[in-house]
Amino acid sequence: MSDAAVDSIEARTPHLKSRESLQEWLERIPEPYANAIQAAVSGLPFSGPLEGFFCVRGYDRAGRSLSGSLKYDDAQTIGETEADLVAGKAPAAAGEELLSPEDCARVARDRHESAEHRADALREWMQIDQKAASAFVVDELSRVDLPSDWRNTLVFVAEDACFPISEVQQQVCDALRRIARELRTSPQPGIDRVVWSALRRLASLIEPRWVDQLRDFLDPHGYVDTRLLALQSVVHVFERRPPETAGPFRELADRTFDIAKKLLDPDVFASGETSAIARHAVLVLCVLADNRASECVQLAEALGRRWLIRKLREQLQEIQDTWAGENGPVKDHPSYRLVQKVLNDLK
């Protein structure tokens, strides 16, 4: 584990009412962060191996919220932090060491709270009462007027939520699909991982019969390239059992074939995202029982990359083993037969 893993630790608490309680709080923060924050707040130089950013939040005796950040670079910069603390409005309730589920729910629902506070409360709520917090996440995700920070939080939290009812799963899928489609055209830095998270969760919930909806993400449209994740998603949807029928997925297979053929062209092929997209396109064609997979395998072999062939073989073998292990008599399924044929060809 990298020593830098928690160097950017953000220590925050809404329960500080005095410098004395700050001291108590600091005693619970692991060293050397506590030393750095203590030094920052008291204006003393701190000498130690630590570097990083810290957010300090608390309340003074008058109940005003104090928030600020410090970057610990060296003893010269750290002394300025106290001046950075800014007074703000204190929330109505601050006193309990840990928020109750009700408090978490209240803060998470409060649109006047910052997205950061709402996110903290929502994550805490998810740990205390996953069912209620998950229901709230569904309702929020379905709204179209969400502030961007809060929307991003909801997408990430949805990966940790649980949606056991199929109607709710559909609702979550619809919302995540809408958000991913919208955000993939956004030039905002860092938006990629929100789109990726939305697609991962969508793929984990979507009913296999609706998998064609992932075709939207196979077009190189917008700033976020979603092709690799969309193809990975199709493979994950069918990783435990092959599709019941291949017919409805004809357009998905057509687009997948186009991608595979283009990216396996020796003039285009390159290691990295391009090769990973091409490899997954071949896997998707096999899973969808599309015989054009054999043509793509020939293109892959013509590239003369042993690693690519080995990876394809390993992944197809894993898919076939899982299908056989979980579904009993599956050997007559067209997808299983095609996977077997491609494995034979690859050998």
Place this chain on the structure above:
Amino acid sequence: MLTSGPFTQATPFREYSVVGEYAETGLRSFVRHVAILKNGQPLVGPARVEVYHMGPPIVAGDKSAAAVSFDQRSCRADVVADIALDAEEREAIEDWLAEVEKQDRSGVEAFQQYVVMPHLEWVRSAETGRRIRQRFSCAGFVIECYGAAEIVLIDTKAELPEVDEELLAFAYPDLAKLERADERIRTRYGFKGREDLGLHGQGPWRVVLAGYLFHSLKRATADNPRPAPYVPQSASEGRFSG
């Protein structure tokens, strides 16, 4: 070529070399973190270099690197192993990195990307059982990265040496920090306790220590550039001095 620093004169290393960072205090030459060198470069002095790794958070490409601070996308190169990857191996690694980068959740509950043991674990949907994303240890990230190039560094199916509580605490100082931390900090970091990281019971545990990878890589020679998977014999192999 396997070299431990500090490098008093510029020593060139190729991209995707394996980089190790020693613990600064305590056990001498104990490799606390391991990563993949992002760019080929000559190293001199106690260099801090950009890497691909499981910090946490995961950094496996330009986009995940851009989302984190320099500290989070770099580590100190105290020991470096360059086993002269060929073009096939480098391409396989690039393909793997591209795939893994799609699992990035930078800045969000970092410890939900991390697992101590096993070295790799798939997070699956509670509703459908489908795969969503992977969690790695720092050693697991490197093992799987090289494994994608068919370079099996450690025989993870073999019985690994036992790591006791004292050594575990030394190898993973953040564990103790987070265990003592405020509940909010734990939540923010996605730290749900040791069991969530695969550390069940009172120990000892058969953890893949970062140092084992260098004992494995050291065996690569011109005559035998890709030796068989390594089976560490003792937890003392968490230390490596070149």
